[in-house]
Amino acid sequence: MNIGTASDRAGLPAKTIRYYEDIGLLAPQRLDNGYRDYSTADVHRLRFLQRSRSLGFSVEECRQLLSLYGDSGRESAEVKAIAETKLAEIERKIVELKGLHGVLSHLVANCHGDGRPECPILDELAGETH
Template sequence: MNIGTASDKSGLPPKTIRYYEDIGLLKPGRAENGYRDYSMSDVHKLRFLQRSRGLGFSVEECRQLLALYEDKERASADVKAIAQSKFGEIERKILELRELQHTLQHLVAHCHGDQRPDCPILETISGRN
């Protein structure tokens, strides 16, 4: 199938599919005319990559996961280690976002939001508080 059909079946834009090919995540065959010829296996890999990226895995982590997926003698411990690492990273980001939320909530609560020029939000951002 051509890239348009692979795009429709995978839900990924052609540009992303070409990018994945350029970085070696996908290696479609070539038709006699030299055009890319995507198989259902390629579409399945594209869906795998799309879901992996949707879970927050980096391109390199997706590369590792895809290699493990294709390795029928893999140890599930290897997959779990990658997922646990990502889970920890997400937990740290959530904590950082909660801290930011708390700080902004405090600043918004203390800003008068009227015609006065003084504003604790700007004072904090400028480092003058």
């Protein structure tokens, strides 16, 4: 199947699929006319990539997961460890964002936001208060 069809099936832009090939994540067959020819197994790999990327795994992590995916002798402990590390990162990011949210919402609440120049948001950013 052509890249356009594979793109539709995998939910990834053709550009991204070619990029994944560039960096060695998959290598479809080629037809006589030079077109890439994706098998259903290729599409599975692409869907795998789409899902794991959207779950926040980096491309390098996806590469590891993908190699485990195709390895019937794999140990699930490896996969679980990668997922647990990623889970901890997500938790950390949520905490950070909540902190940002607290500071910013405080500032927004205290800014009258009218035509006057006084603005506690800028004061805070400048470090003039506290």
